[in-house]
Amino acid sequence: MPVKKLYSRWMNNWEERLCFRSTNRVVRPFDWGVEWTRQWPVSTAYPRNGHSERDYIKLLNAKAIQDSERFFAYETPRDFQIDDANVVTFTSPVTSPYPENNTVRGVFYPPRNGRGARGSFERKTAVIVLPHWNASYDQHQALAGGIAKFGIAAVRISLPYHDYRMPPELQRADYAVSSNIGRTLDATRQAVIDVRAMADWLQLQGYQHIALVGTSLGSCYAYLASAHDDRFEVNVYNHCSTYFGDVVWTGLSTQHIRQGLEGHTNIEELRELFAAISPPSYWDKYSEKKKKSLFLYAEYDTTFPMQFSEQVVAEAKAKKLNHKAVKLPCGHYTEGESPFKFMAGYHIVSYLKRNL
Numbered sequence: 001m002p003v004k005k006l007y008s009r010w011m012n013n014w015e016e017r018l019c020f021r022s023t024n025r026v027v028r029p030f031d032w033g034v035e036w037t038r039q040w041p042v043s044t045a046y047p048r049n050g051h052s053e054r055d056y057i058k059l060l061n062a063k064a065i066q067d068s069e070r071f072f073a074y075e076t077p078r079d080f081q082i083d084d085a086n087v088v089t090f091t092s093p094v095t096s097p098y099p100e101n102n103t104v105r106g107v108f109y110p111p112r113n114g115r116g117a118r119g120s121f122e123r124k125t126a127v128i129v130l131p132h133w134n135a136s137y138d139q140h141q142a143l144a145g146g147i148a149k150f151g152i153a154a155v156r157i158s159l160p161y162h163d164y165r166m167p168p169e170l171q172r173a174d175y176a177v178s179s180n181i182g183r184t185l186d187a188t189r190q191a192v193i194d195v196r197a198m199a200d201w202l203q204l205q206g207y208q209h210i211a212l213v214g215t216s217l218g219s220c221y222a223y224l225a226s227a228h229d230d231r232f233e234v235n236v237y238n239h240c241s242t243y244f245g246d247v248v249w250t251g252l253s254t255q256h257i258r259q260g261l262e263g264h265t266n267i268e269e270l271r272e273l274f275a276a277i278s279p280p281s282y283w284d285k286y287s288e289k290k291k292k293s294l295f296l297y298a299e300y301d302t303t304f305p306m307q308f309s310e311q312v313v314a315e316a317k318a319k320k321l322n323h324k325a326v327k328l329p330c331g332h333y334t335e336g337e338s339p340f341k342f343m344a345g346y347h348i349v350s351y352l353k354r355n356l
Helices: 003-019 041-045 053-066 141-149 181-204 217-227 244-250 252-261 267-273 279-287 306-318 340-355
Strands: 087-091 103-109 125-130 153-157 209-215 232-238 292-298 322-328
Touching: 003 252, 041 053, 053 181, 053 267, 087 181, 103 141, 103 181, 125 141, 125 181, 125 217, 141 153, 141 340, 153 181, 181 209, 181 217, 209 217, 209 340, 217 232, 217 279, 232 340, 244 252, 244 267, 279 306, 292 306, 292 340, 306 322, 322 340
Parallel strands: 125 153, 125 209, 209 232, 232 292, 292 322
Antiparallel strands: 087 103, 103 153
16 A cells, blocks of 8 residues: 555544544534624624524625624723733623623733843734634643744633633533534634734734734634734634635534534535635735735645645635745644644744744
8 A cells, every 4th residue: 555545544543533532522403593693783784674594694694794894893992901920811892691701811921032031122023822623721822832932922812612711511612613603603703803802902012013823713713803904914824724614514523513504504505604704705805915824734634624725725826915835744633743733833933933
C-alpha cells in the first residue's frame, strides 16, 4: 500500500479517536428559535407579519446581510475591569437570558521583552485570541502567552456559552452551535460584537494595532468581526471554511447537530438559514478592506472538510487579498497534538511578528 494512503488511514483513525473521546454530545430538538431574533436591529425594521417561522428566519438573514453594519453594530461597554490576575471583564452589549453568558471574560497577557520582563514598546500591538468550539478555559492560554513572549500583547477571550459563560445546565457549549437556528445566529452575532468590544478595551489601553487569531469556530467569528471592523489589520484563520451550514451538516464533530436538523431542513436550505453568519456573505466587504490574512487548514480535516478550506483560499486569490495559505499534514483535532501544534504555532506567531 502506498505510503500516502497508509498515512491518510492512520491520520483519519487518529482523528476519529480524538473526536469521539467526548461522550457527552446531546441530540437536541430542532427549533426555529424566532424568539432569539427579537433584539436584532433587522427584527425591529422588519417585524414578523404573517410569515411562517421558516420564511421569517430567511427574511432576517437576507436583511441582516444587506445591512450587516447595523446587524453587527453595538455600544461600547462602560464597565471594563481588569483584576490582579489580568482577567478582563465587561458586560456583553448583547443580552441573553443567561446571566453567566452576559459577562465577557478575557485573560490578558502583557507583552514581554527578550528577557521575559514586561516590555514597553513604541509600536503597541495586540492580538485577540478566539478559541475553538467547546474549548475549556485553559485552552489557547499557552498560545496567547507565547505571543506575548514575542513582544505582542494578547488577550484570550471566552466565547459565548463557553467556560465561565456556560449556563449551569450544560456540559458543552451547545447553545453556541445547535439545531436551534435563531439561537445559533444570535450567539454568533454576540461573539462578533464581544470581540469588537474587546478591541475597544485594548484601544483604551493604548494599543494601536490589533490582530485576530481565530481557531475553528473562533476562525469564523474572527472573519465576521474583521469584515466589519477596520481595526483588525492582521488576521489568522486557523481552520477556515465557507458556509456555516455546510460545516454543521458535513463535519464529523457536528453529526449530533445534524441529527437534530434532519427532517426539518437540508444542507441547501441550511446555507440560507445561516447565511448571515457565513463568511461568503461578506467576501466582497472583506476584500474592500486592507487586511493581511493567514489561512491555515488541514489536509485530513473531517470537521472543516478540506474542500471548503480550499474554496476559501481560491476566493482569496480571486479577490487578490494580501494573504498566505498553509496546508498542514494533519486533521482538525490532531492539529492540537504534537508535532502539529508546534507547526501551527510557528506559522501563527511568525506571521504576526512579520505583519503586525
